[in-house]
Amino acid sequence: MPVLVSLVLRRLLGALPSIAAVVVVTFVLTRALPGDPAAYFAGPAADAQSVEEIRRKLGLDKPLPVQFLAYLGDLAQGEMGTSLITGQPVSADILARLPASVELTLCGLALALAVSLPLGVAAATRPGSWVDHMARVISTAGVSLPVFFTGLLLVYIFYYLLGWAPAPMGRLDLFASAPTTITGFYLVDSLITGQFATFRAAAAQLVLPALTLGLFALAPLTRMTRASMLGVLGSDFIRTARAGGLSRGTVLVTYALRNALLPVVTTLGMVFSFLLGANVLVEKVFAWPGIGSYAIEALVASDYAPVQGFILTMAIMYVGLNLMIDILYGLIDPRVRIEA
Amino acid sequence: MSPALRHMRYVLAENPVTAGAFVGFALLIALALFGPMIAPFDPLASDTDIALQPPSLAHWFGTDHLGRDILSRVIVAARLDMQIALAAVALSFVFGSLLGVLAGWYGGGIDRAIGRVVDTIMAFPLFVLAMGIVAALGNTVGNIIYATAIINLPFYARMARAETNARRDAGFVEAARLSGNSDARILAAQVFPNILPPMMVQVSLNLGYAILNAAGLSFIGLGVRPPTPEWGIMVAEGATYIVSGEWWIALFPGLVLMAAVFCFNLLGDGLRDIIDPRRRT
Numbered sequence: 001m002p003v004l005v006s007l008v009l010r011r012l013l014g015a016l017p018s019i020a021a022v023v024v025v026t027f028v029l030t031r032a033l034p035g036d037p038a039a040y041f042a043g044p045a046a047d048a049q050s051v052e053e054i055r056r057k058l059g060l061d062k063p064l065p066v067q068f069l070a071y072l073g074d075l076a077q078g079e080m081g082t083s084l085i086t087g088q089p090v091s092a093d094i095l096a097r098l099p100a101s102v103e104l105t106l107c108g109l110a111l112a113l114a115v116s117l118p119l120g121v122a123a124a125t126r127p128g129s130w131v132d133h134m135a136r137v138i139s140t141a142g143v144s145l146p147v148f149f150t151g152l153l154l155v156y157i158f159y160y161l162l163g164w165a166p167a168p169m170g171r172l173d174l175f176a177s178a179p180t181t182i183t184g185f186y187l188v189d190s191l192i193t194g195q196f197a198t199f200r201a202a203a204a205q206l207v208l209p210a211l212t213l214g215l216f217a218l219a220p221l222t223r224m225t226r227a228s229m230l231g232v233l234g235s236d237f238i239r240t241a242r243a244g245g246l247s248r249g250t251v252l253v254t255y256a257l258r259n260a261l262l263p264v265v266t267t268l269g270m271v272f273s274f275l276l277g278a279n280v281l282v283e284k285v286f287a288w289p290g291i292g293s294y295a296i297e298a299l300v301a302s303d304y305a306p307v308q309g310f311i312l313t314m315a316i317m318y319v320g321l322n323l324m325i326d327i328l329y330g331l332i333d334p335r336v337r338i339e340a
Numbered sequence: 341m342s343p344a345l346r347h348m349r350y351v352l353a354e355n356p357v358t359a360g361a362f363v364g365f366a367l368l369i370a371l372a373l374f375g376p377m378i379a380p381f382d383p384l385a386s387d388t389d390i391a392l393q394p395p396s397l398a399h400w401f402g403t404d405h406l407g408r409d410i411l412s413r414v415i416v417a418a419r420l421d422m423q424i425a426l427a428a429v430a431l432s433f434v435f436g437s438l439l440g441v442l443a444g445w446y447g448g449g450i451d452r453a454i455g456r457v458v459d460t461i462m463a464f465p466l467f468v469l470a471m472g473i474v475a476a477l478g479n480t481v482g483n484i485i486y487a488t489a490i491i492n493l494p495f496y497a498r499m500a501r502a503e504t505n506a507r508r509d510a511g512f513v514e515a516a517r518l519s520g521n522s523d524a525r526i527l528a529a530q531v532f533p534n535i536l537p538p539m540m541v542q543v544s545l546n547l548g549y550a551i552l553n554a555a556g557l558s559f560i561g562l563g564v565r566p567p568t569p570e571w572g573i574m575v576a577e578g579a580t581y582i583v584s585g586e587w588w589i590a591l592f593p594g595l596v597l598m599a600a601v602f603c604f605n606l607l608g609d610g611l612r613d614i615i616d617p618r619r620r621t
Binding site: 140 | 456459460462463464465466467468469470471472473475476548552555556559560561562572575576578579582583584585587590591594597598601602605606609
């Protein structure tokens with residue numbers, strides 16, 4: 001479909017300024033970082049001359065625009081510096097840890113969607129009922145929950161009191177070995193290679209952190225679904241559809257939900273912004289070896305290259321997600337396609 | 341009783357939840373003002389003989405790993421948390437509405453330039469941007485405030501821009517212009533007071549988010565340093581003890597934090613109902 005292709009291309013072009021802005025801001029943040037990298041690399045015993053030499057070698061004596069071009073060149077080659085703690089290139093570290101974060105975020109989002117959409121629809125179809133009240137309580141209380149606190153509460157209840165969940169210590173317990181890396185997602189890899197015991201172990205570790213994230217994303221999604229469903233159900237075309245004798249299911253799903261989903265998809269962008277931030281906190285609570293805990297470890301040790309790499313990765317991912325949401329919006333709303 | 345007060349009393353009687361939120365807000369302010377005076381113990385005094393004690397009559401919220409009284413620490417922490425949230429929200433309110441009003445009023449190049457700045461901030465996941473700013477500027481409470489202010493700025497700027505834009509050609513603005521008022525005077529005396537009510541709703545909802553954000557940053561070890569009492573850092577200190585069953589260290593500061601955010605959110609919803617009955621949820 002050429003219309004669709006042009007829509008995707010236009011959206012891609014539209015994302016370029018965001019990416020440029022992200023790169024510039026990350027560069028500025030890098031240069032504002034405390035401490036002199038040249039003095040750091042030279043070591044405490046170095047004299048002024050050798051510090052000066054290292055500064056020249058690192059290119060830090062050049063004017064800022066030249067440094068910026070060098071930074072762009074490095075980025076283009078996937079070069080984000082070396083972590084002082086792990087001794088590895090930051091890009092390699094981040095690539096190795098990214099699947100853990102993505103797996104967690106996606107599972108959290110899937111949980112939230114699985115609950116919030118039916119709940120929002122049920123609340124909107126029966127305003128004033130107990131479902132509606134429950135949806136309202138959830139969407140008000142949910143936005144007030146500090147995500148790290150919910151995580152700890154869940155750990156206390158399901159690990160310490162009930163003993164249902166494994167210890168909050170990363171992606172696998174000590175006795176299980178990681179599945180062969182194919183996608184990096186433990187759930188997927190263990191299924192592909194047929195290691196069902198590993199799948200169970202990985203899923204058991206994932207439940208609580210994913211639930212924590214899901215609870216967090218539940219509130220805005222339920223609220224939005226309910227509000228937009230209410231709006232759509234009151235509109236003329238729904239009355240017409242009902243009057244035409246269409247079944248309740250057809251009216252609700254095909255006519256109402258499909259229209260009501262548009263504002264929900266738009267909110268997804270904001271939800272992702274919060275979710276990626278909450279991810280960092282959840283990773284810390286559950287000792288989850290993703291890029292969030294990588295950044296926290298680096299921050300604590302004043303190791304700034306990983307922090308920069310982390311921020312850039314997160315921002316690029318967020319821009320990419322927004323792009324996908326835009327395209328998705330075009331797919332489910334034919335009107336956008338016509339405009340394009 | 342003046343009509344304004346009577347209206348307020350009517351609204352609060354009509355909506356007990358909002359009244360409760362106002363009471364909660366007043367309580368928080370009181371804690372922030374008088375916290376150190378009403379705390380039963382010194383929040384920093386450690387006594388390892390009574391470390392890790394569960395809640396008791398002497399220590400209502402129990403004691404932490406250094407034997408410090410958690411109730412006292414929770415009470416004293418209110419001042420710092422409220423200071424961070426109020427300062428951050430005040431900063432983003434002032435600068436955000438200034439930028440938004442200018443963008444909405446003048447349009448054109450100014451609007452585009454300000455819009456670009458706002459879009460740049462929004463291109464980041466907000467909490468991640470706050471982490472980056474604090475890492476870059478240095479690990480202090482002041483920088484937590486600046487970071488929180490920066491990530492909240494877009495909400496005010498966008499709202500102020502939209503509200504100003506809608507009033508740019510309103511009758512009362514035309515009248516003020518025809519009677520010879522300068523742009524600055526019209527903006528300050530006519531437009532700004534008119535966009536203030538929706539902005540105040542945003543302020544109240546934002547306070548909750550600002551507290552959460554600051555607590556989140558100190559939870560991962562940014563900004564506030566131990567042994568300073570602060571809700572986020574107290575939850576972080578209690579986190580290691582949750583797996584061994586000492587729940588009270590993390591629970592009480594977490595609950596208070598949650599209650600504070602909940603209170604601000606209810607307050608925001610209530611204010612919105614008072615100001616705009618159409619948007620009632």
